[in-house]
Amino acid sequence: MGLIGSSKSKEIKLSFEDILVSKTDINGRITYGNDKFMEVSGYSKEELIGTPHNIIRHPDMPKVIFYFMWQSIKRGRNIMAVVKNQSKNGNYYWVTTDFDIQKGRTGEIRNYIAFREPTPRKVIKEIEEIYRVLLDIEKDKGMDGSIEYLELFLTEKGMSYNEYIEDLAKPTSFREKILHRMKSFC
């Protein structure tokens, strides 16, 4: 892990093996974070636990991505998302996130767990461009505009957002094994 860039806000460059895990209640309040998640965020455990997950939200992230994300996980469906997050001192890092949805005995959702891995540079390049367009649309027309744009973009590709991200940022089988192992600890 290191910092790159010369501007005030620097990119936190994650290492290949870094996996950032956090767990929330059904409203998205953080209930657990692994050491790497805490370290990269720059916040203390006391600052993070019990706090809404948008504490690490980066202003460059379009609302529509979180709208799609919540729509999916609330239905108990995993989704893969590429997210730019902000650390306490204003630096940022890109992660590819997927979710584990924990349910109680009667099938009600109890917790969400997010597993994050570093996003490959070529994926960041493509996604950054799309997010910039979505953010501009949101400033101008609100989220209705960005939903419409993203849906049209995906229709043209013949994919859902999840399929598009999975296709773009498919983890290697090695990484899948590590993620699988980590999931069994939570």
Ligand SMILES: Cc1cc2nc3c(=O)[nH]c(=O)nc-3n(C[C@H](O)[C@H](O)[C@H](O)COP(=O)(O)O)c2cc1C
């Ligand atoms: C398990 C879980 C992990 C999340 N991880 C992130 C994250 O890494 N970054 C982020 O900005 N939002 C994350 N969110 C979404 C936030 O709850 C929130 O919807 C988002 O930051 C947008 O905030 P806003 O609605 O205040 O704009 C996560 C939600 C859940 C349930």
